[in-house]
Amino acid sequence: MAKTKKAAEGKTIRVRLFKSINSCQERHRISVRALGLRKLNDVRELKDSPSVRGLINQVSYLVRIEESA
Known part of the structure; x- marks a missing residue:
């Protein structure tokens, strides 16, 4: 169980603003x-x-996301 929790902690998301607010x-x-x-x-x-x-x-x-490690 500790391995799955640790793997989830290191995950990041790249977020880009592509439309005006x-x-x-x-x-x-x-x-x-x-x-x-x-x-x-x-x-x-x-x-x-x-x-x-x-x-x-x-x-x-307003935003686009892409998964990254």
Whole structure:
């Protein structure tokens, strides 16, 4: 069980902002900022966790994700 937990801890996600936040809801802008994204095509590598996945789900129409190890 420890091996699976350790493997999940090291997993990261690359998130790219591909659409402008100008005409979206204020709470979605806050979510994008919480992900660490500022400008178009800005990329952040984040730890794969339920909270990050929730933020990405909320603004899925603004960001693209790609799995990375």
